[in-house]
Amino acid sequence: MNNKISIHNLCLSIDRQPILKNVSLNIPTNKITVILGPSGCGKTTLLKSLNRLTDLIPGVQQSGEIMLDGVNILNGNQDLVDIRQKMGLLAQRPYPLPMNIYKNITYGLRISGRRNRQFLDKRVEHYLKMVNLWDEVKDRLKDPASALSIGQQQRLCLARGLAVDPEIILADEPTSSLDPISSKLIEEKFLELKSQYTIVLVTHILRQAKRMADYVVFMYLGEVIEQGTPDELFNNPQHPVTKSYLSGQFY
Amino acid sequence: MKHIRLTRYRKWRNVFHQSWMMIALLAMLFIPLVLVAGLIMKSMLLLENHPLFELLFSSDWSPLSSRFGFLPFIVSSLWITILSLLISAPVCLLTAIHLTQYAKRWVLRIMHPVIDILAGIPSVIFGVWGILVIVPFISHQLGPLFGKSVSGYSILAGAFVLSIMIIPFMLNMLIELIKAVPNELQEASLSLGASKWQTIKLVVVRKALPGIVSSFGLGMSRAFGETIAVLMVVGNVTRIPTGVFQPGYPLPALIANNYGEMLSIPLYDSALMLAALILFLVVLMFNVFSRFLILKAETH
Numbered sequence: 001m002n003n004k005i006s007i008h009n010l011c012l013s014i015d016r017q018p019i020l021k022n023v024s025l026n027i028p029t030n031k032i033t034v035i036l037g038p039s040g041c042g043k044t045t046l047l048k049s050l051n052r053l054t055d056l057i058p059g060v061q062q063s064g065e066i067m068l069d070g071v072n073i074l075n076g077n078q079d080l081v082d083i084r085q086k087m088g089l090l091a092q093r094p095y096p097l098p099m100n101i102y103k104n105i106t107y108g109l110r111i112s113g114r115r116n117r118q119f120l121d122k123r124v125e126h127y128l129k130m131v132n133l134w135d136e137v138k139d140r141l142k143d144p145a146s147a148l149s150i151g152q153q154q155r156l157c158l159a160r161g162l163a164v165d166p167e168i169i170l171a172d173e174p175t176s177s178l179d180p181i182s183s184k185l186i187e188e189k190f191l192e193l194k195s196q197y198t199i200v201l202v203t204h205i206l207r208q209a210k211r212m213a214d215y216v217v218f219m220y221l222g223e224v225i226e227q228g229t230p231d232e233l234f235n236n237p238q239h240p241v242t243k244s245y246l247s248g249q250f251y
Numbered sequence: 252m253k254h255i256r257l258t259r260y261r262k263w264r265n266v267f268h269q270s271w272m273m274i275a276l277l278a279m280l281f282i283p284l285v286l287v288a289g290l291i292m293k294s295m296l297l298l299e300n301h302p303l304f305e306l307l308f309s310s311d312w313s314p315l316s317s318r319f320g321f322l323p324f325i326v327s328s329l330w331i332t333i334l335s336l337l338i339s340a341p342v343c344l345l346t347a348i349h350l351t352q353y354a355k356r357w358v359l360r361i362m363h364p365v366i367d368i369l370a371g372i373p374s375v376i377f378g379v380w381g382i383l384v385i386v387p388f389i390s391h392q393l394g395p396l397f398g399k400s401v402s403g404y405s406i407l408a409g410a411f412v413l414s415i416m417i418i419p420f421m422l423n424m425l426i427e428l429i430k431a432v433p434n435e436l437q438e439a440s441l442s443l444g445a446s447k448w449q450t451i452k453l454v455v456v457r458k459a460l461p462g463i464v465s466s467f468g469l470g471m472s473r474a475f476g477e478t479i480a481v482l483m484v485v486g487n488v489t490r491i492p493t494g495v496f497q498p499g500y501p502l503p504a505l506i507a508n509n510y511g512e513m514l515s516i517p518l519y520d521s522a523l524m525l526a527a528l529i530l531f532l533v534v535l536m537f538n539v540f541s542r543f544l545i546l547k548a549e550t551h
Contacts, residue, residue: 056434058355058356084444089438089442095433111446161443164443164444170442
C-alpha cells in the first residue's frame with residue numbers, strides 16, 4: 001500500500017502531561033483511514049498534529065516524525081502555510097467564518113492572493129455543487145454563513161476546505177453534531193471523495209467506522225493499540241483492549 | 252407544634268428576604284429616574300426663558316448678564332472625548348491582541364491584576380500627574396515642536412490624561428471579548444492556509460467587532476463624563492477651542508467648578524442643571540448607540 005503520511009514514534013505532551021505516547025502509523029493514499037477510540041484517547045490531538053494545529057496549544061512539546069510525501073513536517077523549517085493548504089480540516093462542529101457564504105468558500109483562495117472574480121465565482125459553484133449545497137444556497141450567497149442550518153454549515157465547511165485544493169481531508173468526528181440525514185450526506189460524500197483525496201476520519205462511533213474504513217487505527221489512552229484492515233481489526237482483534245472495546249464494554 | 256412554628260417562621264423569613272431584594276432592585280431602577288426628573292424640573296426655568304436652539308448653539312456664555320450659550324463646553328467635551336479615544340483605542344486593541352494571541356500565558360496572568368490595579372487608581376492622581384508631567388511636556392516640548400507658544404493647559408493634555416485613564420477600562424473588556432472568540436474558528440482559518448496575522452485580522456477581530464465597537468462606545472461615555480482629572484489640566488477657559496493646543500472647558504468641569512458658588516442667581520443654577528442633563532443624555536446616547544451596534548451586528 002502507498003502511504004501518504006507515515007508517523008514514527010510521535011510523542012506529544014502538554015505541560016509535561018503525555019497525550020500521545022510513541023504513536024507510529026501509516027495513512028494510505030486515497031483511502032479512508034479511521035482513527036477509532038474512546039473519548040479522551042488523543043484522537044483529535046493526533047489529527048491536529050498532522051497539520052500542526054497542535055502548535056497553538058500552550059505548553060506543548062512534540063517529538064518524533066510525521067512524514068508527508070517523504071518530508072518530515074515536524075522539522076522546524078517547513079512552511080506551515082504550505083502544509084496546512086495540503087489538508088482540509090472538518091471539525092466536530094461547523095465553524096463558519098464570520099462572513100458571507102461566498103466569502104467563506106473563497107477565503108482560502110483570497111488569502112493566498114487569488115482575486116479574479118470569474119475564477120472565484122466558478123470555484124464557488126463547483127465546490128458547492130460537490131457537497132450538494134449549491135441548489136440550497138445559490139440565491140443567497142451573500143447571506144451570512146451563520147444563517148444556514150448546522151447540517152448545511154458542515155457541508156459549507158467541507159466545501160471551504162476542498163476549495164483550497166488539498167490532498168488530504170482531516171475530519172474530526174464530522175457528524176457528531178449533525179442530524180442523521182446530514183450525517184448520511186457527509187458519509188456518502190466521503191466515500192465519493194476518497195478516489196481523489198486521502199481521508200483521515202476520527203470517530204468514536206463503531207458503526208460509522210465499520211461503514212467507512214479502508215484502514216483502521218484503534219487508540220486508547222494516547223497509544224495506538226492496534227491497526228490494520230477493517231477485516232483484521234473488527235473480525236479478528238488481537239489485543240484484549242480492542243476486544244473489550246469492540247464488544248461494547250466501554251465507549 | 253414546635254415543628255409547625257419553625258416552618259411558619261421560615262416561610263415568613265423567606266418572604267421577607269425576597270421582598271427586601273425586590274426593594275433593592277426597584278430602588279436601583281427608581282433613583283436614576285428621580286435624578287433625571289429632578290434635572291429636567293430644575294432646568295425648566297432656563298428652558299422657559301431661552302430657546303433650546305440658542306442654548307445649544309450660542310457661544311456667548313455670560314451668566315451675569317443672563318446669556319447662556321453652551322457651545323464652548325459641548326465642543327470642548329467632544330474634542331477631548333474623541334481625541335482621547337483616538338489615542339487610546341489603537342493602543343488598547345493592539346495590546347489586547349498581543350496579550351491574547353502572542354504573549355506567553357504567564358504574561359496575561361500577571362497583566363490581569365495589573366490592569367485591575369490601574370483601573371482603580373483615583374482620577375485625581377492622574378490629574379496631578381497631568382499637571383506635573385503632561386502639561387510641562389506640551390508647553391516645553393510638543394508646543395515648540397509645532398512652532399507654538401502655549402501654556403500646556405489644553406485640550407490635548409486633557410485628552411492624554413483621559414486616554415490613560417480609560418485604557419485599563421477598555422482593555423479589560425477587549426481582552427475578554429477576544430478571548431471569547433472560539434479557538435476552533437482560528438483553527439479553521441489556519442487550516443485553510445491563513446497566516447496568523449490574516450487569521451487575527453479577518454477572523455478574530457471580525458468576529459469580535461461588535462463587541463470591540465461597543466467597548467469603544469462605553470469607553471467614550473466614560474471619557475465624556477470624567478471630571479476631576481480633566482478639569483485639572485484642561486485650562487477651563489470659556490471659548491470654543493480651534494486647536495488641540497488651546498485650552499477648553501468641558502461640561503463636567505463647568506458643573507464641578509461652579510455649582511455651589513452662584514446659587515444666588517436662579518438662572519445660573521438652572522443652567523448648570525441643564526449642563527448636567529445634557530451630560531446625562533449624551534452619555535446615555537453613547538451607551539444606547541453602542542448597544543444598538545451590537546444588536547445590529549448580531550442579527551447580521
